Amino acid sequence: MTRLVATGLLMTAGLAAAAPALAESAVVEYQRLIAQVCQLKITPEMVRLYHAAEKELDTARAKGEMESNFFGLREPERAYNDCLQGTPAVPR
Secondary structure, rough: HHHHHHHHHHHHHHHHHHHHHOOOOHHHHHHHHHHHHHHHHHOHHHOOOOOOOHHHHHHHHHHHOOOOOOOOOOOHHHHHHHHHHHOOOOOO
């Protein structure tokens, strides 16, 4: 659980650092939607947003807009598996 919380904090810090370049982007929308994966299960919209967000992050890294290589998105399947195993996908 502690590792999950630490991972969530690192992801949030990475997202906050990239926020000006990615404001209201697929990354932000995906983060909002993945927080509900336990209730919604995996939806086609979630998968579409995941791939769009990954593409945005790759582009931002290539342009040098993101310096950290630790920030990454959690795949919808892995986040949902966390729900099935009793740990929330996003720390509360």
